[in-house]
Amino acid sequence: MSTPQLDVYGFPAADPKATSASPFTTKIECLLRLAGLPYRMHVVTNPGKTPRGKLPYLEDGTMTVSDSEHIVAHLKAARGVDLDVSLTPLERAQSHALQRMIEERLYWIIVYSRWIDPANDGAVYEQFFGSLPPVLRGLIYRSALKTTKAALHHQGLGRHTADEIYAFAARDLEAISQTLGDKPFLFGDAPTLADVVAFASLTNMLRPDFKTALRGLVEVRPNLVAYETRMGALYEDGASIRSSSQ
Template structure:
């Protein structure tokens, strides 16, 4: 693994996870604009693993964010980070959950990260970047905010085209995201957690992405579906927020 000594906190300690994420100050309404960062921090909280947030505008050796610095190693990619830390701290990402249910969890995880995510990114970065900039502040001088926002919008649009989802109409993209929400709601039903009575990795993933829709005051079409058709999803996310982010509302995160 590549070493990135310039990213180390000078007082780093062994077995402390140094979670490098976009600065909290960039976001309003939620702790982080990155759903992957939210997912990873949720997993650390859920498993009571000691960590410290490191506000960092850079990227890992894989050009990704978030990443962690841990015991002299840089570890990128949220899923590989969780796999690595699960082994190190002897944590089960799906505690007490049978292999069939774990397969369901993995399937929904991949759906959200590889599919649903694009409906969120398309709405806020491509179609409504100007509006979204009321809830995001780039770490650049004020006169450069618009330019950076335009560059990000163009980059996301290009990546979405290469992914394939960007070749669809806006309505088709939001239908994809909305149908994913309906599938999440149908499987969740009245359960406390997504796979039953025990919280697991899939709950972290769903939380990380759905808070980007629920708590940012933009008119996501997927939010309308949650509010009008899938109230169980809204209740579920609020339960997770209350349980694992008790100081969310007073910003003592």
């Protein structure tokens, strides 16, 4: 019996070598590329029509898996993908803590920097909604902005000032920088799942299409800039295993 096709549904990227503006979509694409698992990418612009109302999600044969963390667990169980196989129990615990910091706080700071920070006024509108018909673009954008503001407020980050929010980011980025040190990757000479998660956020912070204070906070840490470039080269090297549904 042949192995089922892997189909990934996520926010779009301009081309196979580019990263998605969604850290979580980038995370899954990067993991599949490092694992050498061919996949087909499906561009989705309306997460409201997905199985759980969020992106990315994965179809592996007849099985549908939503949420990037569940996708990682599925790929480990069903396809044997485990970038952390060489880590010690202590390193696995440290990796888990790093991932939670990045995905549960830094992610929301990325969201704030794009949607709320006045420096990015109009960037989200063009990046995420520019391809929609003009009659729908403004309506959907305003609805999404209202939802995003509410989510940031309920999460707690939206209750802080901009200076406080970017101070949080600086501390988190310094933690990643100190963990990395002068090593090629966070836990040594080979990339692990923590590297996939860190790269997905760092490359989004360094995107030139969003004017954000986060970019400067990364750029003052040269080891993070070099690290993002190193991971980016691995990501681009895996572009050939991605096919497109379009």
